Amino acid sequence: xxxxxxxxxxxxxxxxxxxxxxxxxxxxxxxxxxxxxxxxxxxxxxxxxxxxxxxxxxxxxxxxxxxxxxxxxxxxxxxxxxxxxxxxxxxxxxxxxxxxxxxxxxxxxxxxxxxxxxxxxxxxxxxxxxxxxxxxxxxxxxxxxxxxxxxxxxxxxxxxxxxxxxxxxxxxxxxxxxxxxxxxxxxxxxxxxxxxxxxxxxxxxxxxxxxxxxxxxxxxxxxxxxxxxxxxxxxxxxxxxxxxxxxxxxxxxxxxxxxxxxxxxxxxxxxxxxxxxxxxxxxxxxxxxxxxxxxxxx
Amino acid sequence: xxxxxxxxxxxxxxxxxxxxxxxxxxxxxxxxxxxxxxxxxxxxxxxxxxxxxxxxxxxxxxxxxxxxxxxxxxxxxxxxxxxxxxxxxxxxxxxxxxxxxxxxxxxxxxxxxxxxxxxxxxxxxxxxxxxxxxxxxxxxxxxxxxxxxxxxxxxxxxxxxxxxxxxxxxxxxxxxxxxxxxxxxxxxxxxxxxxxxxxxxxxxxxxxxxxxxxxxxxxxxxxxxxxxxxxxxxxxxxxxxxxxxxxxxxxxxxxxxxxxxxxxxxxxxxxxxxxxxxxxxxxxxxxxxxxxxxxxx
Numbered sequence: 020x021x022x023x024x025x026x027x028x029x030x031x032x033x034x035x036x037x038x039x040x041x042x043x044x045x046x047x048x049x050x051x052x053x054x055x056x057x058x059x060x061x062x063x064x065x066x067x068x069x070x071x072x073x074x075x076x077x078x079x080x081x082x083x084x085x086x087x088x089x090x091x092x093x094x095x096x097x098x099x100x101x102x103x104x105x106x107x108x109x110x111x112x113x114x115x116x117x118x119x120x121x122x123x124x125x126x127x128x129x130x131x132x133x134x135x136x137x138x139x140x141x142x143x144x145x146x147x148x149x150x151x152x153x154x155x156x157x158x159x160x161x162x163x164x165x166x167x168x169x170x171x172x173x174x175x176x177x178x179x180x181x182x183x184x185x186x187x188x189x190x191x192x193x194x195x196x197x198x199x200x201x202x203x204x205x206x207x208x209x210x211x212x213x214x215x216x217x218x219x220x221x222x223x224x225x226x227x228x229x230x231x232x233x234x235x236x237x238x239x240x241x242x243x244x245x246x247x248x249x250x251x252x253x254x255x256x257x258x259x260x261x262x263x264x265x266x267x268x269x270x271x272x273x274x275x276x277x278x279x280x281x282x283x284x285x286x287x288x289x290x291x292x293x294x295x296x297x298x299x300x301x302x303x304x305x306x307x308x309x310x311x312x313x314x315x316x317x
Numbered sequence: 318x319x320x321x322x323x324x325x326x327x328x329x330x331x332x333x334x335x336x337x338x339x340x341x342x343x344x345x346x347x348x349x350x351x352x353x354x355x356x357x358x359x360x361x362x363x364x365x366x367x368x369x370x371x372x373x374x375x376x377x378x379x380x381x382x383x384x385x386x387x388x389x390x391x392x393x394x395x396x397x398x399x400x401x402x403x404x405x406x407x408x409x410x411x412x413x414x415x416x417x418x419x420x421x422x423x424x425x426x427x428x429x430x431x432x433x434x435x436x437x438x439x440x441x442x443x444x445x446x447x448x449x450x451x452x453x454x455x456x457x458x459x460x461x462x463x464x465x466x467x468x469x470x471x472x473x474x475x476x477x478x479x480x481x482x483x484x485x486x487x488x489x490x491x492x493x494x495x496x497x498x499x500x501x502x503x504x505x506x507x508x509x510x511x512x513x514x515x516x517x518x519x520x521x522x523x524x525x526x527x528x529x530x531x532x533x534x535x536x537x538x539x540x541x542x543x544x545x546x547x548x549x550x551x552x553x554x555x556x557x558x559x560x561x562x563x564x565x566x567x568x569x570x571x572x573x574x575x576x577x578x579x580x581x582x583x584x585x586x587x588x589x590x591x592x593x594x595x596x597x598x599x600x601x602x603x604x605x606x607x608x609x610x611x612x613x614x
Contacts, residue, residue, distance in 0.1 A: 028515045029436040036427035036486065037442065042465065043484035044449045047458035061460075107355065110348065123601050124356045127363070130593050132544035134563045135586050139366050142579060148380040150365060157381075183359065244453055247546050251567045269456035273551060285460060292457035299453070 051289040059286040072290035082291060085255075085262040086298065088174070092249075092263055093242035095178035100185045101238060107186070108193035109223060122194070126187035133184055137251035140180050144168055170257045177249050177261050181242065189234055196230030197223070232310045239306055243299045264295045366590065370583040377579045389580070396584040404558065405565040406588060409543055412475050412482075412561055416542040417535050419483040424534065425527065427486075428493035429519050433505065446487040459551050466552075475559055478548050482541075489534040496530030497523070536600065540593060562589035 055072055059065035076082060107125060111118045128136070143150045144167040155161045167176045200223070208218055224231070246266040249255065254275060255262035271288030365383050370392055372385040396402045427446075431439060466477035504526070505518045513521065524531070546563045553559040560568070566589065569582045 025434055025515070026436045029430045029434045032426045032430040032515075032519075033442060035423045036446075036490070039423065039480070039484035039486070040445060040449060043462055043481050044458075045445070046465075047461040048452065048454060050461035051454055051457045103355075107352075110352065119601070121352060121356055123598070124360055127594070127597070128359060130540050130544075130597050131363070131590050132546065132563050134544070134546035134567055135589050136362060138566055138569075138582060139362050139586055142369065142377070142583070143362060143365060148378055150380060150383055153380050153382075183362070187359070240451070244455075246455075251546075265453075265455040268454075269547075272456050272460055273554075289454075289457055292454035296452060296454045303451075 051292055053289075054286050055290040055293055057286040059284075061283040061285050065286065068286070072287045073294070075287060076290055076294060079291075081259065081262070082264075082267055084259060085264050085267040088259075088261065089243060089263040089265075091174060092178060092181070092261070093239065095174070096181045096185065096242045097235075097238055099178065099182040100189055101235065103182070104186045104189035105193050107190045108197055109219065111190070112194055112197040122191070125190055128184045128186075129188045129191075131184075133245075133248040134251045136184065137180070137248040140176075140248075141168075141252055144176050168253060168257070170260050173253055173257060173260045177252065180248060180252070181245065184248070185238070185241070189238060192234045192237070193227070193230065196227050196234075199230075200226045228314075235310075236303065236306060240299065240303055243302065264298070268292045268295055363590065363594075366583055366586045370580065370587045372580060372583075374578060374580040377583070392580045392584040393588070396581040396588070400569060400578070400581040400585060401560075401565065402562070402581075402585050402588055405560055405562045405585070408475060408549075408559055409561040409563075409589070412478060412545070412549065413539050413542040415476075415479045416482040417538045419479060420486045420489055420538045421531055421534055423483060424486040424489040424493055425524065425531065426519070428490055428497055429523050432494055432497040433502070434515070446490055449485070450487045450491075456547065459548065462548075463551065472552060473556065475549075475552075478545075478552050481548055482545060486538075489538060492534055492537070493527065493530050496527060496533075500526050536596070543589075543593060 054065065056067060056069055057065040058068045058071070111122055111125075115121075146152060146164050146166040146168065149167065151167065152161070152164045156164070166172060204222055204226070205218060208222060213221070244265060246263050246269065249261050249263060250266055250269065253261045255266050255270070268288060268291050271284045271291060274282060368383050368385055369377055371388045371390065372392075373387075373389050376386065427442075430436070431443060462481050463472065463477075466472040466480075469477070471477035471480065500523070504522055505513075508518050508522050544563060545561070546567070549559070549561045550564045550567075553561075553564055557568075562585065566582060566585045569578065569585065
């Protein structure tokens with residue numbers, strides 16, 4: 020009897036969490052899976068079209084451009100963020116005057132809204148009266164204004180902004196990993212005559228292995244997913260140069276006046292969302308398998 | 318410089334030592350330059366926001382410097398009234414506050430039961446929670462969520478958004494779960510022998526002991542809800558009265574009028590950043606620890 024009461028109590032306590040997760044987390048996904056096979060514009064009746072949405076997707080060059088853009092965006096972001104955050108973490112793991120202040124400053128962007136900062140970055144990066152151009156000209160680094168948000172540089176600019184927001188976060192995760200490495204390893208190796216670089220390559224990196232794997236995985240998923248700041252800063256423009264996968268999905272559901280997509284397409288949007296989730300899932304799993312293989316090799 | 322070249326050639330031990338110490342010092346200098354430049358780059362946009370919020374609109378538009386020639390504190394009072402930031406701030410506070418309280422209640426109840434009691438379906442429940450963190454089909458889910466809220470008549474206020482944000486409590490659930498693992502079970506056993514019920518144990522023993530963990534969860538949830546952009550944006554498209562700071566600000570960026578009022582925009586950005594920054598600076602130490610700890614969970 021006591022056991023039944025325990026179980027009953029458990030279910031009672033789990034109920035709010037379970038209900039919310041099912042109704043607002045799982046049901047929407049089921050909704051999308053159903054409408055992938057329908058033509059549905061958000062009003063009127065939905066008509067069953069089978070795999071038509073997926074056929075259309077194969078020929079949708081705008082989407083596949085956004086997939087390539089996403090890879091460029093995520094790749095660029097990782098290339099800047101990971102080494103920089105690791106270096107900062109290693110430095111700030113040592114005894115250094117003012118290291119708590121520096122940690123606080125580096126981590127700060129993490130707590131600030133990326134949507135709000137996109138508004139500020141627009142003021143900094145816009146080509147006509149943007150602060151960056153004006154300072155670069157003032158200090159004679161460039162002679163002509165650079166169109167940071169134009170077709171040529173927009174992707175680079177969004178990558179820089181994304182890296183700005185992410186470095187501190189990964190630095191902190193690396194720091195957490197570094198603090199688990201016992202100090203005497205370093206002491207004995209320096210007695211053996213190892214210098215700082217050797218210690219970094221042959222001690223820190225291998226011992227940080229598991230943490231490194233998790234952080235890289237988080238970084239991959241996050242950079243494939245993020246689109247809020249791009250949405251506010253460029254809306255995917257100019258001419259689709261900064262369009263990323265999830266932003267494209269968003270626009271199918273909530274078309275913007277300035278974009279090329281002007282009508283709601285829930286059926287097609289669901290299919291695109293699903294395929295995007297699968298792409299992200301495959302990349303994550305592939306990375307997971309690869310890092311496990313590397314583990315075995317060592 | 319001379320020291321270096323000499324010691325490269327030189328073979329006396331004394332010179333070697335001098336070279337090492339010189340290398341060390343220049344290394345330190347380089348290190349500090351690197352650290353300070355990085356810090357400066359990170360902090361620059363925030364400084365621009367703060368200083369720009371005190372400039373006149375003409376001065377910002379003209380540009381040329383980030384330092385205001387005279388301080389226009391009235392930007393804040395005007396933004397507060399004219400750009401409706403009073404309303405936005407209240408909406409943001411309500412959204413974040415309600416989401417935080419709701420998330421903590423829901424997640425702590427679930428975490429307590431999962432950590433302490435054996436029941437059928439536990440693995441399934443934990444599996445579903447974990448899955449919600451990793452599967453993302455993007456903005457697709459917002460549509461069914463919105464339609465549900467219309468049916469429940471919760472789309473005309475912010476409660477709909479609050480419920481949706483609470484439903485994303487998996488992350489906090491796992492943080493609290495790992496926190497609970499660190500609290501000794503003997504305490505609740507003792508209470509049980511004294512005749513305390515499950516609910517009593519949760520309320521009188523677990524919750525008070527979990528206070529640091531709840532603080533961590535509260536900070537995370539509050540920051541997350543305060544910065545949430547997409548859902549408030551979608552839910553307030555037809556009802557600007559419900560806009561939060563993040564949404565109201567991005568609307569200013571496209572400006573209803575021809576001339577963008579950048580000074581209001583920056584004052585608003587400050588209003589949305591500063592409260593979080595102040596809390597962050599106060600709670601810096603525990604903030605660092607909890608973020609670091611969350612990796613293990």
